[in-house]
Amino acid sequence: DGGITQSPKYLFRKEGQNVTLSCEQNLNHDAMYWYRQDPGQGLRLIYYSQIVNDFQKGDIAEGYSVSREKKESFPLTVTSAQKNPTAFYLCASRGPYGNQPQHFGDGTRLSIL
Amino acid sequence: QKEVEQDPGPLSVPEGAIVSLNCTYSNSAFQYFMWYRQYSRKGPELLMYTYSSGNKEDGRFTAQVDKSSKYISLFIRDSQPSDSATYLCAMIPMNRDDKIIFGKGTRLHILP
Numbered sequence: 126d127g128g129i130t131q132s133p134k135y136l137f138r139k140e141g142q143n144v145t146l147s148c149e150q151n152l153n154h155d156a157m158y159w160y161r162q163d164p165g166q167g168l169r170l171i172y173y174s175q176i177v178n179d180f181q182k183g184d185i186a187e188g189y190s191v192s193r194e195k196k197e198s199f200p201l202t203v204t205s206a207q208k209n210p211t212a213f214y215l216c217a218s219r220g221p222y223g224n225q226p227q228h229f230g231d232g233t234r235l236s237i238l
Numbered sequence: 239q240k241e242v243e244q245d246p247g248p249l250s251v252p253e254g255a256i257v258s259l260n261c262t263y264s265n266s267a268f269q270y271f272m273w274y275r276q277y278s279r280k281g282p283e284l285l286m287y288t289y290s291s292g293n294k295e296d297g298r299f300t301a302q303v304d305k306s307s308k309y310i311s312l313f314i315r316d317s318q319p320s321d322s323a324t325y326l327c328a329m330i331p332m333n334r335d336d337k338i339i340f341g342k343g344t345r346l347h348i349l350p
Binding site for chain 2 (some may be wrong): 129131165166167168213215217223224226227228229230231232234
């Protein structure tokens with residue numbers, strides 16, 4: 126079955142620690158996205174990538190970093206510079222045209238220890 | 239004015255009722271419209287995708303778009319407890335690639 130796999134499902138971060146969230150897709154999609162979801166705030170775009178080896182900042186990129194070395198993979202690192210990292214993180218991908226809908230993984234819940 | 243407005247709810251309705259969920263928007267450039275369903279601790283799941291004014295039906299779900307009023311709706315017929323979830327509307331404008339705008343979601347509870 127084609128889809129988007131996010132891991133781990135739950136993640137805990139200590140103060141001053143960087144953590145990396147995994148996102149893998151087998152939909153052969155070029156475009157991939159990372160969102161943060163907080164209660165009452167909806168989805169906020171962190172980073173997105175339209176093609177391998179290229180990515181752009183979204184609305185709330187500070188304290189996060191990404192890489193896109195393979196078409197299938199778009200990992201997100203939450204750095205120690207992100208002072209309020211507790212949230213639900215969602216990865217999405219989209220087909221080749223800008224008017225196509227995004228498809229989501231099942232998310233990673235990140236909490237502070 | 240926010241680009242997309244969606245009442246957060248919660249909306250509680252008895253099982254079997256018709257549910258109406260709505261979003262309004264301000265940008266006339268929006269051309270493609272989606273509804274997603276999100277269960278607790280899960281990712282959003284695409285329910286409906288439309289790109290023109292009028293109605294689109296899929297089983298118990300009907301998506302309605304009124305571009306002249308900048309208003310979209312999702313109707314759920316014969317609602318079931320399994321329909322209890324958060325519903326997000328989303329829109330894509332012309333000429334602004336990769337920028338889907340999401341509503342904040344409406345929490346729906348179907349009471350058995």
